[in-house]
Amino acid sequence: MPQQHAAPSFSVISGAQVHRVLDAHHQGVVDLIETAYRLHGGGETVNPPSYFLRFPDRPSSRIIALPASIGGELPTDGLKWISSFPENVEAGIPRASAVLILNDHDTGYPLACLESSIISAARTAASAALAADRISAARGGRPARIGFFGVGLIARYIHTYLAGTGWQFDEIGVHDLSAAHAGGFADYLRQSGESGTVTVHGSAEELIRSCDLVVFATVAGTPHVTEPGWFAHNPLVLHVSLRDLSPEVVLGAANIVDDVEHCLKADTSVHLAEQRVGHRDFLDGTLHDVLTGQLRPPADRPVIFSPFGLGVLDLALGRHVYESVKESGELQVVDDFFHEMRRYG
Known part of the structure; x- marks a missing residue:
């Protein structure tokens, strides 16, 4: 029989939670990024080209999709979706905003959505x-x-x-x-x-x-x-x-x-x-x-x-944040996010 999996759950991790995990742990984050680079150089990642969404009516702005997969101790797949709208600065909000989706290695189900402007800035x-x-x-x-x-x-x-x-x-x-x-x-x-x-x-x-x-x-x-x-x-x-x-x-x-x-x-x-x-x-x-x-x-x-900026770096750091928040007992699980779980109803 095929291996059975527990019903998946989906969590949302806020920027405040990301900040608490990463703040003042600079050397640890650098070490995580070095490990990701070594995995990438060793052929243990999948990092296809980034995809640029551009707008004829807003030529200075763009949204970029960075799909990726990384091996190592906690294999993870996922996608960073990051926007750059330079005019935001004059409007009093940051230029960039982002989310990161982590997917389970074995089932492909999304594990979490993380606020990712902090993750992106930290990995950069x-x-x-x-x-x-x-x-x-x-x-x-x-x-x-x-x-x-x-x-x-x-x-x-x-x-x-x-x-x-x-x-x-x-x-x-x-x-x-x-x-x-x-x-x-x-x-x-x-x-x-x-x-x-x-x-x-x-x-x-x-x-x-x-x-x-x-x-x-x-x-x-x-x-x-x-x-x-x-x-x-x-x-x-x-x-x-x-x-x-x-x-x-x-x-x-x-x-x-x-x-x-x-x-x-x-x-x-x-x-x-x-x-x-x-x-x-x-x-x-x-x-x-x-x-x-x-x-x-x-x-x-x-x-x-x-550095063009590799999606595998975001995954490595995002998975670290996910595991840290989970270990702290502060993971905010969205109840019934996955609803249709029976093949024949």
């Missing part, structure tokens, strides 16, 4: 912190001068995860097209307990030239940083927003991605570089190559890390 920041740590170690040590280009939620999370995993900075630079937002982020940095000097820079060039670790976290849809000479001091660049750098800048640097096929599409900077030269030889490797020692990033060239 943890990925950036992991890459910064391992790439910097291979290049001779952690930089002490950091610059943030773009000062939204993701920039704040990246700073929090760097600080939460032991990074200290002598100088912190800030630049944004909005002077008000740049000033607000500078105030946040000072109030967060940063002891280094915080400077708001009036130009992108000034920020980049003054920093050895540069974080791009903008909503740019096309390249706007076009001068390779600005990177002549060989900084490490965390190109989280993916579309800020021109092909000339990309081709003048060593390039590391999280996944080759994912990154080289959707008009990312590395995709535009591929279209410019007609090959992918400018890619040095993946973060998995760095983690396993197959790639040693150079110290005598700029290094750009471009």
Whole structure:
């Protein structure tokens, strides 16, 4: 006889619950993300292309579906559904919103729906912190001068995860097209307990030239940083927003991605570089190559890390949140969510 399964249940996990599980556990989250990258590099994931829903009447906005499956100790399937509506910022609410659906490995039934803007921001920041740590170690040590280009939620999370995993900075630079937002982020940095000097820079060039670790976290849809000479001091660049750098800048640097096929599409900077030269030889490797020692990033060239953002990272972190909430006894089960459970009524 086929194996019998208990009647499935479905839960809803709020953003407040997600926050309670993840808050102040920065190193633990980074470790979870590293494990997910290693599973992905080892072929224990399924991570098909993301699907972009775009709108002719709202060209700056989009909603993205990221289906994925990850193995390991708790095999999980699922889908992240994340929207980006930049105009939300001026309306006083965050640009991005998201939910994550977790599916049971054996039956395919959905286990839970989690508020996922926090999960998405945390996995993005943890990925950036992991890459910064391992790439910097291979290049001779952690930089002490950091610059943030773009000062939204993701920039704040990246700073929090760097600080939460032991990074200290002598100088912190800030630049944004909005002077008000740049000033607000500078105030946040000072109030967060940063002891280094915080400077708001009036130009992108000034920020980049003054920093050895540069974080791009903008909503740019096309390249706007076009001068390779600005990177002549060989900084490490965390190109989280993916579309800020021109092909000339990309081709003048060593390039590391999280996944080759994912990154080289959707008009990312590395995709535009591929279209410019007609090959992918400018890619040095993946973060998995760095983690396993197959790639040693150079110290005598700029290094750009471009993470497209893998759905398996959201699944790994979302499943951790689900299990933690379940273990705490605070899982909010929706009664009778699955109603028609008899084949013949």
